[in-house]
Amino acid sequence: MPARHNASTSPASPRIEQLTAVLRLLMLLLLPALGWADSLPLPSGQARVLPGPYMQVWQDPQGLADFTQVRALPDSVWQVVGRRDASFGYGGSAYWLRLDLHNPHARSLGWILLVGNPLLDQLDAYGLDEDRVYRAGDQRPFAWRWIEHRQLALPLDLAPGETRRLWLRMQTDGSANLSASLMTREAFDHLEQRSLLLQGLFFGALAAMLIYNLSIFCITRDRSYLWYSLFVASFSLYQFIQLGFALQWLWPEALAWHQLSFPLSSALATLFGIFFTYSVLELNNGSPLYRWVVAALLACCLAVIGLALVGPYQVALIGSFALVAACALIAFVITLLRWRAGYAAARLFALGWCVLIAASLASILTGTGLLPYSLLTLHAQQIGGLIEMTVFSVALAARIRQAQNAERQAQARLIAQERQLRHEQATRLQLQTQISDGLEQRVQERTAALQETLQQLSNANLRLAELNRRDGLTGLFNRQTLSEELERACARAERSRQPLAILMLDLDHFKQVNDRHGHLAGDACLRHAAQRIQQRLRNSDLLARFGGEEFVALLDNTDLAGALDLAEQLRDDLARQPCPYQDQSIALSLSIGLHAGIPDDAGCGERWLDLADRALYRAKAGGRNRVVGYEASALDGA
Structure with a gap:
C-alpha cells in the first residue's frame, strides 16, 4: 500500500507545481489591473462627481512624511x-489622499477638481503634471494657484483611455474638510457663473441693508441702527473671508493677516450683535441679570478677539464658534423673555435668532465632520444670516411703525384735548408743523450727504482701477497694462510707418542680492532701478515691470540706433548709481535685449517681446551687464 500510494501521487505533484506557477504568473499580470479596479471614471457634459467615496486616506499626525515615503507605503x-465630503474634523494632522482616475471617453475633455473648502491652509497635489507639483492653500500666496479662483481648483487632463493616480496632501489648523467635486471645464464655467450670480445677490442684499440702516441712523440717530449696520458690515466681511473672496481680492499676499482675520471677523460680528440686541430689546430697562449676562458675553468677545490677534489659530477659531453658538442661544432666550414681558417686537427677533442658531450649528457641525458637506450645509450660514438680517430689518421697521402709531395716538389725544383748549391746539399744531419741516430738511441734507458719499465712492473706484494697472512694489505699469499698451503702440506704428522699439531689461544676479542682503533690500533695489530707468525715458515712453527683476520699456518713434544708444545709457547709469539701503551701497547692473523697427503686416506685440527676450538671453550668455540688439541670423542660429 505505501508503495502504491507513492507511485500514484508522484506524477501529480509536478502538475500541481506547474499549475501553481501559472496562477502566480497570472496574479502578477493582473496586479496592475486590480490596482485600478476602483478607479473613478471622469464625467462628461454638465455632470459633477463627488470623488470622496473613491478616495483612500492615510493620516500623518506629525506631518513629516514626504511624497516618496507616502508613495512607498503598502496598500494595507x-x-x-x-x-463624499472627505471630512476629518479639527486636529492639525496631515492627511494624504489618493485617487485613481480613468478617462473612458474618446477624447480629453479637460476636467477640474474643485475643492469646496477655501480655508484649507495647505493642499499639495501630485500627479496633475509630470514636471510640477500643485501647491496652494490660504496660507500660501494666491499667485501660486494654477487657476485664479477663490477656491482651490486643480486642472486635470487625461488622454483617452488613460488611467492616472492622483495624490493629495491636506493639512490645516481649521476644518480638514476637502469637500471636492470633479467636473469638466465646461461644467466648471457654468457652475462659476451661477455661483457668482448668487454670491453677487447675497452681498448685494447685505450692502442694501447696510446702506439702508446707516441712512436711517443718520436721520434718526438711533444707535440700534448703527449697531445693526456694524453687525451687517462685519458679518459681510466674515462671509467674504470664508468664501475665499478676501484672499483673492483684498490681501492675496497677507497670509498671516488672512489666518487671523477669520476668527477676528466672527468675533467682531458677535460683538456688534450683542450691542444691537442690548439696544433694540432695551435691556437697560429690564432686569439687572440682563446687564450681567451681556457684560460676561462682551468679556468673552474681547477674549476671543485677543486670541485671534495673538493666540493660537485653532484655539481662536473654536473659541469664535463656541462664542457664536452661545451668544445666539442666549439672545434667543432673552428675546423670548422680553416677548413674554410684553415687548411686542421681540417675536420677530426670536424668529431671527432661531434661524441663526440653526445655521450656525449646521456650519459648526459640518466643520467637525458630524454633518456631511452639501449645498445646504455649505451655504447654511449665508442663508441663515440673510434670513436673520431680513427679519431684523423687518423688526426695525416695525419699531418705526410702532413709533408712528404712538405718534398718531398722541395726535388723537391732542385733538380730543383741543376741543376744550382751542388755543393750545393751535400752538401744538404749529409746533408739529415746525417739527415736520425740520425733519424734511434733515432728510434732504442726509440725502445730499449720501449722494456726495456715493460720488466719493465712484471717484475711489476710478482711483482703484488706476491702481490695478500699476505694480504695487515699483509703481510702474504691470504686465497686463503692458500687453494692452503694446497692442496700441504696434497699431499706431503700423499706421504711421514710424519705428517702434522694445527693450527687455533684467537685473543681473538679483537672486544673490536677495540671498546676501534680504528680500527687503531686493525690493529697494527694484524700486531704485525702476526710478533710474524712468528718469531716462520720455513722457511718451512706457516702462512696465514684466515680472520678478525684469522690466520692459516701450519706445515710440525710436529706431534701432536710438534704442541701442538709450539702452547703453540706462546700463551705464545704473552701473554708476548703486542702490543705497541701510547705510549700504548695493551695486547693480543691467542686461538689456532690444528689438526695433517698423511693424509689418504680421504685427509685433508678443512676437517682438519674444525677439527682445531672445536678445536678452544672448546678453546674459555673453557675460551680462551689456546691451544686445536682436539679429535674426545670429539668434535664430543659436
Missing part, C-alpha cells in the same frame, strides 16, 4: 474614505 495602511 490606506483606508477607504467612504464619506
Whole structure:
C-alpha cells in the first residue's frame, strides 16, 4: 500500500507545481489591473462627481512624511474614505489622499477638481503634471494657484483611455474638510457663473441693508441702527473671508493677516450683535441679570478677539464658534423673555435668532465632520444670516411703525384735548408743523450727504482701477497694462510707418542680492532701478515691470540706433548709481535685449517681446551687464 500510494501521487505533484506557477504568473499580470479596479471614471457634459467615496486616506499626525515615503507605503495602511465630503474634523494632522482616475471617453475633455473648502491652509497635489507639483492653500500666496479662483481648483487632463493616480496632501489648523467635486471645464464655467450670480445677490442684499440702516441712523440717530449696520458690515466681511473672496481680492499676499482675520471677523460680528440686541430689546430697562449676562458675553468677545490677534489659530477659531453658538442661544432666550414681558417686537427677533442658531450649528457641525458637506450645509450660514438680517430689518421697521402709531395716538389725544383748549391746539399744531419741516430738511441734507458719499465712492473706484494697472512694489505699469499698451503702440506704428522699439531689461544676479542682503533690500533695489530707468525715458515712453527683476520699456518713434544708444545709457547709469539701503551701497547692473523697427503686416506685440527676450538671453550668455540688439541670423542660429 505505501508503495502504491507513492507511485500514484508522484506524477501529480509536478502538475500541481506547474499549475501553481501559472496562477502566480497570472496574479502578477493582473496586479496592475486590480490596482485600478476602483478607479473613478471622469464625467462628461454638465455632470459633477463627488470623488470622496473613491478616495483612500492615510493620516500623518506629525506631518513629516514626504511624497516618496507616502508613495512607498503598502496598500494595507490606506483606508477607504467612504464619506463624499472627505471630512476629518479639527486636529492639525496631515492627511494624504489618493485617487485613481480613468478617462473612458474618446477624447480629453479637460476636467477640474474643485475643492469646496477655501480655508484649507495647505493642499499639495501630485500627479496633475509630470514636471510640477500643485501647491496652494490660504496660507500660501494666491499667485501660486494654477487657476485664479477663490477656491482651490486643480486642472486635470487625461488622454483617452488613460488611467492616472492622483495624490493629495491636506493639512490645516481649521476644518480638514476637502469637500471636492470633479467636473469638466465646461461644467466648471457654468457652475462659476451661477455661483457668482448668487454670491453677487447675497452681498448685494447685505450692502442694501447696510446702506439702508446707516441712512436711517443718520436721520434718526438711533444707535440700534448703527449697531445693526456694524453687525451687517462685519458679518459681510466674515462671509467674504470664508468664501475665499478676501484672499483673492483684498490681501492675496497677507497670509498671516488672512489666518487671523477669520476668527477676528466672527468675533467682531458677535460683538456688534450683542450691542444691537442690548439696544433694540432695551435691556437697560429690564432686569439687572440682563446687564450681567451681556457684560460676561462682551468679556468673552474681547477674549476671543485677543486670541485671534495673538493666540493660537485653532484655539481662536473654536473659541469664535463656541462664542457664536452661545451668544445666539442666549439672545434667543432673552428675546423670548422680553416677548413674554410684553415687548411686542421681540417675536420677530426670536424668529431671527432661531434661524441663526440653526445655521450656525449646521456650519459648526459640518466643520467637525458630524454633518456631511452639501449645498445646504455649505451655504447654511449665508442663508441663515440673510434670513436673520431680513427679519431684523423687518423688526426695525416695525419699531418705526410702532413709533408712528404712538405718534398718531398722541395726535388723537391732542385733538380730543383741543376741543376744550382751542388755543393750545393751535400752538401744538404749529409746533408739529415746525417739527415736520425740520425733519424734511434733515432728510434732504442726509440725502445730499449720501449722494456726495456715493460720488466719493465712484471717484475711489476710478482711483482703484488706476491702481490695478500699476505694480504695487515699483509703481510702474504691470504686465497686463503692458500687453494692452503694446497692442496700441504696434497699431499706431503700423499706421504711421514710424519705428517702434522694445527693450527687455533684467537685473543681473538679483537672486544673490536677495540671498546676501534680504528680500527687503531686493525690493529697494527694484524700486531704485525702476526710478533710474524712468528718469531716462520720455513722457511718451512706457516702462512696465514684466515680472520678478525684469522690466520692459516701450519706445515710440525710436529706431534701432536710438534704442541701442538709450539702452547703453540706462546700463551705464545704473552701473554708476548703486542702490543705497541701510547705510549700504548695493551695486547693480543691467542686461538689456532690444528689438526695433517698423511693424509689418504680421504685427509685433508678443512676437517682438519674444525677439527682445531672445536678445536678452544672448546678453546674459555673453557675460551680462551689456546691451544686445536682436539679429535674426545670429539668434535664430543659436
